[in-house]
Amino acid sequence: MERMTIDEIARAVGCPGSYPGAVDVISTDSRSLPEGCLFVALEGERFDGHDFIPAALRSGAAAAVAHERRDYGPGTVLYVKNTQRALMEIAKAYRAKFSIRCVGVTGSVGKTTTKEMIADVLSCAYRTLKTEGNLNNEIGLPKTLFRLDRTTEAAVVEMGMQGLGEIAALADVARPDVGVITNIGVSHLERLGSRENILKAKLELAEALPDGAPLLLCGDNDLLSRVRIPRLDVRFYGIENPACGLRAKDLREGAGETSFLLCGEFGELPVTIPCAGRHNVLNALAAFSAGLALDIPPEKCAAALREYMPSGMRQKVVHWRGITVVEDCYNASPDSMRAALETLAGHPCTGRRIAVLGGMLELGAISERAHREIGAFAAEKGIDLLLAYGGDACYYRQGASEGGIPAELFGDKEELLARLREEIRPGDAVWVKGSRGMRMEEILEGLYKGEVVNE
Incomplete structure (x- = not known):
C-alpha cells in the first residue's frame, strides 16, 4: 500500500477537522496491528472491533476508525456512522489514486476460477x-x-x-472498466426469489462500467444471452451458441486437461487448459476474451491459459495410492454439481467413478427438487456410486436410487469416511464436493490419513 495521510482518510469518511500523520497499512484484524497502521473497528456477530481500539492505540496505531463513541484513551479516533461503510470509502479514495485497467468479475458460479484465469492471462502483459x-x-x-x-x-x-445493491456498491469502489459475468444460476435463490432477480443483481456490474466499456458475457447462458446494453461493448463467448463472437469447438478431454479449437475474428487457434470439463472451457473463454479486451494478442492469451494451475479446493486433482481424488470442496450449487458430475463421468479411469456429495445450501424452496435432480443426473451420467452427506442430501439418494445407481446417505462424516475406505480401490476416481458449510475437506483430510481396505 502507498502512504495515505490521516487527513485524506478523514475526508474520505466525512470527518471534519485536521489530523496529523500518515499510514501505509490499514488493518481490520486486532491480531495484526503493525505500528503506525490505521485500525478500522468492524463489528461482527461474534466480535466487536471497538473493544480492541485502546490496545491498538497503545501499541502504536496511528489512528482508529469507530462508530461507537467510547473512552478509548489517548490517540486519534475518527468517528463515522458505520465503520464497514467507512472501510469502503477509504478503499474508494485509495483506488482513485491509480490509473489502471480493472476487470470486475461476478457470476453465480465459476467467478473465482475465472478470476484466476483472467489474472494469468493479464499477467503475461501487465503487472497484475x-x-x-x-x-x-x-x-x-x-x-x-x-x-x-x-x-x-x-x-x-x-x-x-447476497442481495440487490451489493455489486453496485463494490463496483463503485473498484471502478472496473471491463466487466465479466460468468453465468446466472440459482445460487442465492433463497434470498432473491428468482433467476431474473439474480440477473438484475449481477447486471449492477454493467451499470458501473463507463460508456463503451467491454462487457463479457457467457452466451450459452439463457438469461445472459438476451442482454442488450447499447452504451456498452457487449461481447459473448460460449460453446453452444453460434451467435457468440468467441467460441470453442472440437473439445477433447484427456487426463487432467482439455483441448479445443478457439474461433474468433482472429481465425482459429488451438488451446489447451490443464483442467477438465466444459465449465472450465467457458471460464477459459471468459479469460481469453478479457485478454483480447485489454489488447493482448490471441497467441499470448492461449499460452498463458496453458500455464493455469487450479488453486485451493477447486477441482484440484490428487493422485493418491493409485486413486484419482478430485478436491472440489470450495462450494456447490446445482450448476456446479452438474458440471462436476459430467466431468467425473468423462474422466478416464480403470476403476469406478464415485461421487461424494455434501448438501447444497441457500436454495430455499427449490432445495428438495434440486438435490433430487442432481441425484438423478448422477445416475444419468453413469456414476457408479454416490455417497451423500448433510443438509438435503437425502434427496440425492432418492434421485440416484430412482435412476438405478447405488447411493447411500450418511449423517456422520466418520461413517461416510469408513464406507469410502471400504469401497475405493486403485484405479477409481473419487470426486468430493459440497457447499462450503458442509466442510467436505474434512473427509479428504481423514481419507489421506487412513488406510485403503482394498489396496
Whole structure:
C-alpha cells in the first residue's frame, strides 16, 4: 500500500477537522496491528472491533476508525456512522489514486476460477493484482485494493453478493472498466426469489462500467444471452451458441486437461487448459476474451491459459495410492454439481467413478427438487456410486436410487469416511464436493490419513 495521510482518510469518511500523520497499512484484524497502521473497528456477530481500539492505540496505531463513541484513551479516533461503510470509502479514495485497467468479475458460479484465469492471462502483459482467494465482499474487496501500488498496471477484482445493491456498491469502489459475468444460476435463490432477480443483481456490474466499456458475457447462458446494453461493448463467448463472437469447438478431454479449437475474428487457434470439463472451457473463454479486451494478442492469451494451475479446493486433482481424488470442496450449487458430475463421468479411469456429495445450501424452496435432480443426473451420467452427506442430501439418494445407481446417505462424516475406505480401490476416481458449510475437506483430510481396505 502507498502512504495515505490521516487527513485524506478523514475526508474520505466525512470527518471534519485536521489530523496529523500518515499510514501505509490499514488493518481490520486486532491480531495484526503493525505500528503506525490505521485500525478500522468492524463489528461482527461474534466480535466487536471497538473493544480492541485502546490496545491498538497503545501499541502504536496511528489512528482508529469507530462508530461507537467510547473512552478509548489517548490517540486519534475518527468517528463515522458505520465503520464497514467507512472501510469502503477509504478503499474508494485509495483506488482513485491509480490509473489502471480493472476487470470486475461476478457470476453465480465459476467467478473465482475465472478470476484466476483472467489474472494469468493479464499477467503475461501487465503487472497484475488479483483478488486473493474469495475476498470478494465489502471487507475483502477493500483489502485487495489496498494492495495497489505504483507498479500495478492491471487488476482483476472478484465481486460476490447476497442481495440487490451489493455489486453496485463494490463496483463503485473498484471502478472496473471491463466487466465479466460468468453465468446466472440459482445460487442465492433463497434470498432473491428468482433467476431474473439474480440477473438484475449481477447486471449492477454493467451499470458501473463507463460508456463503451467491454462487457463479457457467457452466451450459452439463457438469461445472459438476451442482454442488450447499447452504451456498452457487449461481447459473448460460449460453446453452444453460434451467435457468440468467441467460441470453442472440437473439445477433447484427456487426463487432467482439455483441448479445443478457439474461433474468433482472429481465425482459429488451438488451446489447451490443464483442467477438465466444459465449465472450465467457458471460464477459459471468459479469460481469453478479457485478454483480447485489454489488447493482448490471441497467441499470448492461449499460452498463458496453458500455464493455469487450479488453486485451493477447486477441482484440484490428487493422485493418491493409485486413486484419482478430485478436491472440489470450495462450494456447490446445482450448476456446479452438474458440471462436476459430467466431468467425473468423462474422466478416464480403470476403476469406478464415485461421487461424494455434501448438501447444497441457500436454495430455499427449490432445495428438495434440486438435490433430487442432481441425484438423478448422477445416475444419468453413469456414476457408479454416490455417497451423500448433510443438509438435503437425502434427496440425492432418492434421485440416484430412482435412476438405478447405488447411493447411500450418511449423517456422520466418520461413517461416510469408513464406507469410502471400504469401497475405493486403485484405479477409481473419487470426486468430493459440497457447499462450503458442509466442510467436505474434512473427509479428504481423514481419507489421506487412513488406510485403503482394498489396496
